[in-house]
Amino acid sequence: MIYGYATGADGKPSAPIKLNIQDYCHILLTGSTGSGKSYALLYLIGCLLKDSPETEVFICDFKNSEDFRFLNDYPLYYAGQHCYEGVMEFFRRFNDARENGKSFKRRVLIFDEYPSYIFYQSMMDKDNKTKLVSDVTNAIATTLMLGRGISHAAWLVTQRAESSLFANGSRDNFQIIIGLGRLSKEQKGMIFTGEEIPNEPMKRGEGHLLSDGHKLRKVKFPLISDINDWKWHIYDILMRNLEHNRDSSQSTPLA
Template sequence: MVVSGVTLAAAAKLAGAGGSGAAAWLVWRSMPEQVFRRKLMYLFRFGNLYYKIIGYKGRELRSYPIIKRVSSYLDRTEAAFVLPVGIDPARINENEWLFRQVFGAGAELSMSEDAKTFVLSVYSTSVAPFEYDAAEVDECIPGLNLPIYVGRSRSGDVVYDMVEHPHLLIAGETGSGKSVALRSVLTTLIRRVPELELYCADMKRSEFHLFRGIAQEVVMDAAGLQRIVLKLRRQMRERGDLLDRYEVAHVNDLPAWDRPPYIILAVDEVALLKKKADIMEGIEEIATIGRALGVFLILSMQRPDADVLDGKLKNNLTVRMAFRHADEINSRITIGTGEAAAIKQSEKGRLVLKLDGCRYVQGPHLELSAAREMLEPYKNLEPTASEAQAPRETAEEQDEYVEVGLL
């Protein structure tokens, strides 16, 4: 075996000037970087992450990823490895859970643009809870059409553009941080997208009162949502006709003077609609064709329901935020892995983000009073007729009502 001369020399010094070669070898093998390499090679072998070649006389040859470097930092250990030509990089992302099994919850993967070089970062510390800061958020999202600020991972702030990654599902049990995430996501969109048309359906009657006077409509029942869905389906047909007229594939390609604004339909506790076939059909239509037409979904639910998240709808919700889930079964319904069940009850705001793989993120904490103050400049003085008639109830009263109904 060929080893680094510098590293082996350092090992010899640690073993003592008069130490034997065997002692130096043992010291070298026990160095953190070498232990890390061996664990990574173990993962490649037992995870079947290799490219198989049939050689002479049918002999099977295996080409494993090459570990280019292992580096230690104060807060993490990093390893860069390169895939052999022929391995689909999606296999690495699909097996991200395996890296956490071997290296722990602090393991995070990132892929370079060449689609073959990956960096595995294993962090020794977690991200502390933090408050939503509008100025800091704004620094992270320049140039994004529909900016979604997710929070912070160990490698920095996590943001993405909903136009590029359409539709969002936010799921998590009571008290996990789901409602706060929904609040912060919508607050960011309202502040940063001036022409946004927002429609809110608050099936739980506890959160969206904050957006009255800002959203086009805020409704509290299935009948109101059905009316909104019919309206949006009509608008999608009109936008489709507009794309045909200009012979373009996306609303972003339309000339500025004839480009309609982005539309977002946010539905809190969508699981309560599973028996409303007509509404769910409309929601599925938006999920299927809405991206090109500039119409997007943000759906949330406390308890994932396989009947609601069927294959068609689930596959079109390209981004999912999973806060703490009661068990691995529920977690798998949401993100395809059991990792959301491993989040502790004390870890408020911690989530698993499913976007090009899964990773842990700490979402920002945004108090209702702070959000109300931020959004005050965006409010219209006169509410719509539907908003004026909607009853207002406190979040505490409605949470209690929903919890009893779910038992």
């Protein structure tokens, strides 16, 4: 799968950063407002479905943004407060795969604006005397720690990737970390511990990528010439794949 493009000395995209999706399944995408996170996420989803079109994708969009409204009719798209349902349904299928050994090629949970949801749900839990936020953080932590072996992945999108968002130190289980824009010194220390990152201006969609076993690389997400067409192809693949999985689950073997 392509995770963006490495940039040359002139700042222009050079070679694609290609890594095996099975080994590099968990992604942490972080950056401030306006750094290009949503655009980069759409690019990565398109690359995922091109490389692995049979993937079942759960998308949790807490801010219910215009960027993902094209998925309103997709049954595994969860917006606003429904993000809890999305995580729990993904985790139910995750546990089913672990316990019963059911064959499934790939399943990915994508959570945009993850910290905002955690902050909101923490307040709601306090008012309602519930523990929904613990359900979510524990489900994601378990996925990050155990998901790679059964082809289940978590992609989280944040403005700040504070360790408090990740139960049981699970932040260390991301194989891909992408920091877009000009990160603060504190942010650099959070996600790129021990790496020397020069303090230089970054355009939208530019940043750094750290992957297991590789040196830190500058990364750029190329311009999508027709974003509406890109979205349509994502929607089309997701819906066709959902229908295929439904038909497969209902079929019975011949005697």
